Amino acid sequence: MASGDWQRKVAEWLRGRRGPDDLAVFCVNLAMVLVLVNVFVHVWALAIAALAILVYGMFRIQSKNLGARARENEAFLRALGPARPWFQNPRAAWGELRAYKHVRCSSCKQRVRVPRGKGRLRVTCPRCKTKFEVRS
Structure with missing residues (x-):
């Protein structure tokens, strides 16, 4: 063959x-x-x-x-x-968890990623454009 x-x-x-x-x-x-x-x-x-x-x-x-x-x-x-x-991909997920914090928008519940260790941040939701403050 x-x-x-x-x-x-x-x-x-x-x-x-x-x-x-x-x-x-x-x-x-x-x-x-x-x-x-x-x-x-x-x-x-x-x-x-x-x-x-x-x-x-x-x-x-x-x-x-x-x-x-x-x-x-x-x-x-x-x-x-x-x-x-x-x-x-567990390695990438672990790196993501260590580098970023995931928060939810207070109005539309969209998940937003913010860098860790930057103090208080003013974040704009990409979906509804609501501005809110989070501690990273």
């Missing part, structure tokens, strides 16, 4: 599929963590749960129902909420 032949076959098989999204990657990573925990505690239910989560993650990667998978992924990302940056 020529080297380009298997690549063409894989590309044909993947046509019309979305591939790994955030929820699928989370499922595969969670399954790997459960398998590692199971190495030490030896609980058969944990192994079955890890296998089921892994199968679901692989199903998501190979599914051709793109609309349903996109809606599920969006619901997952909404459920993560503010914890999302900590899952995607």
Whole structure:
């Protein structure tokens, strides 16, 4: 078999599929963590749960129902909420937390980022243009 032949076959098989999204990657990573925990505690239910989560993650990667998978992924990302940056890039999230403080606008509840350690700051909300003071 020529080297380009298997690549063409894989590309044909993947046509019309979305591939790994955030929820699928989370499922595969969670399954790997459960398998590692199971190495030490030896609980058969944990192994079955890890296998089921892994199968679901692989199903998501190979599914051709793109609309349903996109809606599920969006619901997952909404459920993560503010914890999302900590899952995607923990190092950058830690740096963001140390360098900036996040405050909410008193009128429209928009989140505004202000630098830490600058004392009292007068902030203008980017959404409603309300001015308010915060301590950074």
